[in-house]
Amino acid sequence: VGIETIGAALSEPRDAIEDIIEPYLIQRGFVQRTPRGRVLTRHAYKHMGLAVPGKDQNDQSRLFEG
Template sequence: RVRDYAQVRADGAITAPVAHESLAMLQVDELGLDEVDRKVLTTIIQKYNGGPVGLETIAASISEEADTIMDVYEPYLLQLGFLDRTPRGRVATRGAYEHLGLKFSERNEQERLL
C-alpha cells in the first residue's frame, strides 16, 4: 500500500516522509498496528473487561472472520505482548491498555488469573 501511495503521490519514490504520510493515511500507528488490530484490543478491553473472551466472540463483535483474526492479527499482537491466549480465551495485557491509553486495573488482572 505504501508503494501504491508513492506511485500516485511521489512519482514512485518511497522516502521517509512519503512512508510516514502513507502510514498515517492508512491509520497505522508507531508500532505498526492498524485499525483492525486496535479494534480487536479495544473490543476485548471495553466490551469484555479485558477478557478472557473467545475468538469466535471477538470475531462476531468486530464483524471479522475468526480465522482472519487468528492468522493475520493475533500473531503480531501476541509478539508485541498485547494479547495472551489462555484456555479460557484471549486476554488483553497491561501493555495493550497502555498502548491504547486506557487505565489498567490490577483487580481485573487478578480476576482474569482465577
C-alpha cells in the first residue's frame, strides 16, 4: 500500500509515518518497501496471528478486520 493509505488508516500525517513509524517497522522486520508500495513480511503476519498468504496470494485486505 502507499504511504497515503497508511496515513489515512492510522490518522497520522505522512511525515510522521515516513520519519518515525516506517523506519521502526522496517527495523523490526514487519514491513518491507517495494516499488509497488509497502508490504507486510511473514514475520508481521505471524506476530499479528494471521495466516501467512501463499506465494501466489498478495491479498492484505483482511489486515484491519477485527
